[in-house]
Amino acid sequence: MEPDEKTRDAYRGAVNAARRRGLVPEGQALRYTGRSEGDIVVRLLATDEHNEIDWYRIRQQARKSKAENKKVPPQDLRQLLIDNPAALQVSNGQRERAMQFLIDFNVAAAKHDQEVRLTRRGEHAKLGYRIGTEKWELTLTEEHLNSFGRPADYWEIKST
Structure with a gap:
């Protein structure tokens, strides 16, 4: 189910508030995707290269599933x-x-x-x-x- 704009706005606000207030533990990063469309995914990850690669994979998968749900209009x-x-x-x-x-x-x-x-x-x-x-x-x-x-x-x- 596609989250509505109010839900997306609440997630964006919560993530930004956590970052601004210093609630993200040192050595970790709060990452999220789905700001404007697609699934909302929020992760707290250690800031090492392995987790960056893992996060990239998560984001790509979210984009791919979003793209698969869109129908490409046929061309004449x-x-x-x-x-x-x-x-x-x-x-x-x-x-x-x-x-x-x-x-x-x-x-x-x-x-x-x-x-x-x-x-x-x-x-x-x-x-x-x-x-x-x-x-x-x-x-x-x-x-x-x-x-x-x-x-x-x-x-x-x-x-x-």
Whole structure:
């Protein structure tokens, strides 16, 4: 259950009051997460490297569970690929085929909470792949390049 803002404010106030009044024992640190969203976790930890690493792990886990609960809105992949042609490094003759491949791939991926996404737009558009909260760069290229290093159209392949 997501704590309301009043509960979060009470936790923030209690932690800050304990710090200001010197209630945290020497050699220890009061740490908390969930200030504005997600689970509220408060820990009193010894100030050594091992506990800092442990606290980092706790915070990452809280963020990951928060991210997993958020639904990523689906993108209209076809329209994004049309609007951002730089994402596909294929010739004009293969563009429709490449788009259909990615759309079919995306439909199959969606059954497993995965998806193909555009991670950048415009001239520097890039494809990405998401599984849960993890993201990777995805590249779809064509084997034949023209003299400018761009995907070659059929007529350019024949003439070389």
